Amino acid sequence: GAVVSQHPSWVICKSGTSVKIECRSLDFQATTMFWYRQFPKQSLMLMATSNEGSKATYEQGVEKDKFLINHASLTLSTLTVTSAHPEDSSFYICSVPPSGPSYEQYFGPGTRLTVT
Amino acid sequence: QKEVEQNSGPLSVPEGAIASLNCTYSDRGSQSFFWYRQYSGKSPELIMSIYSNGDKEDGRFTAQLNKASQYVSLLIRDSQPSDSATYLCAGGDTGNQFYFGTGTSLTVIP
Numbered sequence: 001g002a003v004v005s006q007h008p009s010w011v012i013c014k015s016g017t018s019v020k021i022e023c024r025s026l027d028f029q030a031t032t033m034f035w036y037r038q039f040p041k042q043s044l045m046l047m048a049t050s051n052e053g054s055k056a057t058y059e060q061g062v063e064k065d066k067f068l069i070n071h072a073s074l075t076l077s078t079l080t081v082t083s084a085h086p087e088d089s090s091f092y093i094c095s096v097p098p099s100g101p102s103y104e105q106y107f108g109p110g111t112r113l114t115v116t
Numbered sequence: 117q118k119e120v121e122q123n124s125g126p127l128s129v130p131e132g133a134i135a136s137l138n139c140t141y142s143d144r145g146s147q148s149f150f151w152y153r154q155y156s157g158k159s160p161e162l163i164m165s166i167y168s169n170g171d172k173e174d175g176r177f178t179a180q181l182n183k184a185s186q187y188v189s190l191l192i193r194d195s196q197p198s199d200s201a202t203y204l205c206a207g208g209d210t211g212n213q214f215y216f217g218t219g220t221s222l223t224v225i226p
Contacts (some may be wrong), residue, residue: 034214042218043216043218044160044204046214046216091157093160097214101208101213101214102148102208102209102213103208104150105150105162105206105214107161108159109158109159110158112157
């Protein structure tokens with residue numbers, strides 16, 4: 001069965017609004033979760049590392065004030081895209097490393113965001 | 117900067133043949149390596165993990181790791197049309213870094 005869930009699976013929003021995406025670890029507790037973005041026909045791009053109980057670590061070039069991450073519990077991380085624009089339209093995927101950050105990651109099913 | 121390099125392809129093989137996917141990595145400190153399969157519009161799915169030099173087999177899949185050459189490969193035997201996907205190579209190091217290659221597109225022709 002699924003190890004990681006995401007909600008919603010797809011969302012359409014208007015430019016300027018905010019969208020929240022949830023990532024849940026179903027089978028184990030996760031002090032670390034990862035958020036990726038993938039544009040069509042491109043590879044995964046790591047956006048940020050979500051840390052339970054502390055601030056997220058953002059990759060270079062990712063605006064922390066635009067992509068708000070909250071790791072509320074050991075099984076839930078949320079990504080909020082604030083003031084979304086059409087260029088934020090993408091496939092957002094979270095992952096959980098059950099054995100530690102440098103070991104295998106299990107991916108959620110992804111959330112397809114379309115900003116009109 | 118730690119990097120994983122893959123031939124983007126596309127790689128085409130006939131049904132029943134062996135598909136060979138290759139990956140090189142830049143960081144000798146990397147300890148763990150993974151192959152993911154990603155179908156169009158879906159998230160990546162873990163196929164194999166390998167941590168030691170040599171071969172690791174799981175069904176039709178064999179991962180090979182050569183740390184001296186900084187080389188990782190994935191062999192898919194008896195390729196099926198359902199194997200058509202993008203295959204992502206990834207590496208992890210002891211510094212809690214995890215990094216992906218750009219992926220190789222595989223098409224298995226019936």
